[in-house]
Amino acid sequence: MRRVGFQLRVAPDQIEEYKRRHAAVWPDMREALSRSGWHNYSIFLRPDGLLFGYVEVPQSLSAAQAAMATEEVNARWQTWMADLFADNADGTPADQMMLELEEIFHLD
Amino acid sequence: MRRVGFQLRVAPDQIEEYKRRHAAVWPDMREALSRSGWHNYSIFLRPDGLLFGYVEVPQSLSAAQAAMATEEVNARWQTWMADLFADNADGTPADQMMLELEEIFHLD
Numbered sequence: 382m383r384r385v386g387f388q389l390r391v392a393p394d395q396i397e398e399y400k401r402r403h404a405a406v407w408p409d410m411r412e413a414l415s416r417s418g419w420h421n422y423s424i425f426l427r428p429d430g431l432l433f434g435y436v437e438v439p440q441s442l443s444a445a446q447a448a449m450a451t452e453e454v455n456a457r458w459q460t461w462m463a464d465l466f467a468d469n470a471d472g473t474p475a476d477q478m479m480l481e482l483e484e485i486f487h488l489d
Numbered sequence: 490m491r492r493v494g495f496q497l498r499v500a501p502d503q504i505e506e507y508k509r510r511h512a513a514v515w516p517d518m519r520e521a522l523s524r525s526g527w528h529n530y531s532i533f534l535r536p537d538g539l540l541f542g543y544v545e546v547p548q549s550l551s552a553a554q555a556a557m558a559t560e561e562v563n564a565r566w567q568t569w570m571a572d573l574f575a576d577n578a579d580g581t582p583a584d585q586m587m588l589e590l591e592e593i594f595h596l597d
Binding site for chain 2: 384386388399400403404406411414415419420421422423424425426427433435480482483484485486487488489
């Protein structure tokens with residue numbers, strides 16, 4: 382198991398919409414995440430839209446993203462979300478904009 | 490159990506020192522954290538010094554901080570760390586500067 386921390390930026394004027402959608406993530410999206418090895422996954426949001434994700438994956442973030450890329454629901458979800466991110470005029474899927482952060486301390 | 494995400498800012502010119510110290514946290518500090526209910530605690534660092542913490546605590550971040558405040562080693566540790574944080578000319582302990590973030594999504 383590997384612990385992953387990552388950052389993303391939600392557009393400031395889309396924060397409430399981002400929260401609404403994440404309070405009701407589609408059941409098939411949740412199932413696809415679990416099936417793809419995304420465990421103990423939390424998203425935290427700063428009031429200005431800076432987003433911090435924490436997730437435990439079997440190997441690496443890139444492997445867990447590759448597993449999600451094989452799930453049909455993921456393409457639909459990412460397309461639906463793309464407009465909510467900052468600096469994303471070209472509609473890049475969020476999972477290609479995640480900035481992985483270095484874990485410098487851990488205590489079980 | 491409650492999942493907590495928080496932010497802090499390490500001074501840009503102290504990032505390497507911060508990493509060095511967190512690669513070798515004192516054993517009595519680690520024991521005090523465990524005894525005070527800090528579980529599955531990770532610290533992630535962005536290259537510019539923005540820090541994200543993730544920790545699972547019994548009740549709340551403030552209760553876990555209050556428990557640490559009763560530990561003698563915590564005062565020594567916080568004093569030793571205070572110079573490493575950004576915008577901290579008055580030496581405020583880091584545990585009083587943590588910005589707790591809202592959890593807006595979770596998947597077990």
